[in-house]
Amino acid sequence: MKFSDQFESRFSEMLTHYPTKRSVLVPTLLYAQDEVGYLNHDVIHEIAQRLDLTDLEVSNVISYYSMLTTKPRGKFNVQVCTNIACMLRGGEQILDHCEKKLGIGHKGTTPDGMFSLEEVECIGACSWAPAVQVNYDFHENLTVEKMDKVLDGYKQN
């Protein structure tokens, strides 16, 4: 299993931050997922080995955190918030629009592997609702028209 140099240097540094190895697990899983795309068996096994855990212990942690996934996602994961603050300002319409435009539903991926869609819980953008996160980028104060532009922008990448 090969990760980037940046991953490796961050990983070794993090191990010095805590009295137990296991403490690096949650952020490490997310950084690994960013590189590989999802947490497949090889990644789980590799991280488990490094931290003296069983594969099962690692999987057990993965299943708890909503950002972690064991299934491949599209290159751009479109996360639409529909929690109360976003709902009141049209978050559900944004979600409907994304579903129609991308032709996929919650946790679906487009056939070309470009986009995944997810209805997510509060992402901390309540005062700038409705909001969407694409991978880690926030897009706020959205309208259906603005959402179109956001998606088109990623498509060109």
Next chain:
Amino acid sequence: MASLVSHPDEVKVVSKRFGKGATDIDRYLELDGYKAVQKALGMQPDVIFNLVKDSGLRGRGGAGFNAGMKWSFVPKQSAKPKYILCNGDESEPGTCKDRLIFEHDPHAVIEGVVIAGIATGSHTGYIYIRGEYRYLLEIMQRAIKDAYARGFLGKNIFGSGYDFEVYWHGGAGAYEVGEESALMESLEGKRGIPRIRPPFPAVVGLWGGPTVINNAETLASVPHILLGGAEWFAKLGPPKNGGTRLFCLSGHLNRPGVYELPMGYNLKKMIYEVGGGIPDGRALKAVVPGGSSCPILTAAEVDVSMDFDSMMKAGSMLGSGGVVVVDDTTCMVKFALRIMKFYQHESCGWCIPCREGTDWLKKTLTRFHAGGGVQKDIDNIRYLAENMLGRTFCPLGDAAAMPTISIVKKFRKEFEDHLEGRPCPFEKAGVVEPVLA
């Protein structure tokens, strides 16, 4: 990234460096940065926690516990290392204030962590930031690195002989992890399942050592108290409710945004003057005063002062500062359902009243809103929620129950309007156009 707003009534304490480039350490130093921690290094620990206690600074995460008091619970002598843990797992629906603190003033959080460390005799601090806030984690990583490079962190900070290490830590998506004991579990690399208390974290916390857990806004307030004094801070708000708060105004408002207002600011004024009132001449129906877990207030109940004690008296909570304003085109059954859908998703499943309660409530509310409700459902919803109250390991169960009970109690007629297979009366009017187009 997130845009800033302002209003003449604001009293900028925590937000005073917002938009001023204070993520840069030199700029932060120009803006009185790292003066408070140097002052603290010359003070006795009990003088520091008494100062914070007297300032009336109460937990900004939502519980509202006096911060200095919390620090004073940490035993002076401990065989195990003591820790300071900054809770930046902001995820209470309606709340987006810690995001601005990390984005604009990360060094203030670091400084608060170090001061809490000096006050409790700890030498290690962790700053936990939710996984979705990746750009903020990067800002914090740089801030920590810069502080180490200057000798403000690490061995012998500021040449004082005191050692203090600060580390960053990122989450991976879990509301429950914002609960203090689940936060520790997550930092230790586990599922965020709450721990039973006692023992409290101040005695047995991270890796068994005494641990102080404070919200990011609480810690960011601390340097200002050290420099401005307890009396100044206390007088910003009503008795026992010192300082200001970052109120996150959202929902049906003309000028939503995060505003720093004195504790005790009137909620009605907050909605109509600071937030610019309800768009398109519509009327106010309800307000969630402090994040989705607070009992909801009706339009008739908003003439109230926004401090911990007054909100308690009004039958709700000041919570995390997330003020969500709801207008008269909104279906309260749907609103209750959306809140429950959230708690059902976030329940860690560890204890039965919460796991089963949120699930049954979500199912019942879903059926009810779709027109499949029967009369006895209304009382059943309330009964289920009331049976969760106080019967769970952590406050998530209460957080799910409280808004539900208040919505059924205060908007019962809207539930009745959904009975006998009738379609949701708000469905047409409920199509809300985003007002910021």
